[in-house]
Amino acid sequence: MNKFFTMLKTELKLSVRGMDMVIFALCMPVVVVVILGIIYGDKPADPGASYSFLQQSFGALSTIAICAGGVMGLPLVISDYRQKKILKRFKVTPTSPVLLLAVQAAVYAIYSLLSLGLITLVLSLFFGFEFTGSWGLFFGAYVLVMLSMFSIGMMVGGISPNVKIASVAASLLYFPMLIFSGATLPYEVMPRVMQRVADFMPLTQGIKLLKAAALGLAGESVWLPIVVMCAFLVVCVGISIRFFKWE
Numbered sequence: 001m002n003k004f005f006t007m008l009k010t011e012l013k014l015s016v017r018g019m020d021m022v023i024f025a026l027c028m029p030v031v032v033v034v035i036l037g038i039i040y041g042d043k044p045a046d047p048g049a050s051y052s053f054l055q056q057s058f059g060a061l062s063t064i065a066i067c068a069g070g071v072m073g074l075p076l077v078i079s080d081y082r083q084k085k086i087l088k089r090f091k092v093t094p095t096s097p098v099l100l101l102a103v104q105a106a107v108y109a110i111y112s113l114l115s116l117g118l119i120t121l122v123l124s125l126f127f128g129f130e131f132t133g134s135w136g137l138f139f140g141a142y143v144l145v146m147l148s149m150f151s152i153g154m155m156v157g158g159i160s161p162n163v164k165i166a167s168v169a170a171s172l173l174y175f176p177m178l179i180f181s182g183a184t185l186p187y188e189v190m191p192r193v194m195q196r197v198a199d200f201m202p203l204t205q206g207i208k209l210l211k212a213a214a215l216g217l218a219g220e221s222v223w224l225p226i227v228v229m230c231a232f233l234v235v236c237v238g239i240s241i242r243f244f245k246w247e
Helices: 002-018 020-040 053-061 064-083 086-091 097-127 135-159 163-180 192-198 202-215 219-242
Strands: none
Touching: 002 020, 002 097, 020 053, 020 064, 020 097, 053 097, 053 202, 064 086, 064 097, 064 135, 064 163, 097 135, 097 219, 135 163, 135 202, 135 219, 163 192, 163 202, 202 219
16 A cells, blocks of 8 residues: 555656646646536526536536546556666566556546536536435545546557557547547537437446436436446456556
8 A cells, every 4th residue: 555655646747747637637627617617607507407507517627637647647657667668677677567556546536526527516616516316426426427538548658659659549539539529519409410429438328327326317327327437347357457567
């Protein structure tokens, strides 16, 4: 456990110095929230709806940091360490792939939780946001979405031979999910055809799960997203550990 926290402290310092996650996981979600808040304010999500557009979008907005850290940041860090032979040095120590991946996941989990706190604070202070669902259910769904997205990053970073390949793979996953899953462009305003394409993205299912928890929607609508998230988590973690490359 001491080894875990020692590595976590070091990786957090390196991440903060790099500033990438500070910008994309902490600043960017707040900027998106402010823009949407100015545009929509407390307008109802739909005619006759009992919740506002911002309440409907809260779950989606909370995933911006998850997507940035899990799908883009995590694989690039791991592949960069591999290319610089840092992982090769770890190989001759008691450090295991599980510990290394767990530390990286913890770093981006911290960013995600900080981002969730920031957007909640901004929405509450400046746009009159009120959370209408269950925080317990929402947080449980949030952790599941976070773990499933991080597992994708672990898989890409764990098996990519160098940063270039990891960057291409991460970009092909990150930008379509960020734009078309509903994390930034609201799913509800997309054309029907675009919604059908977005439904194949795992983050889309995760956002649906978060929306249901945030708004207290019927429980039967959440089983498909839960199954999809769990399937991605198990498969991707298994691949990342089984085929992890030290060099």
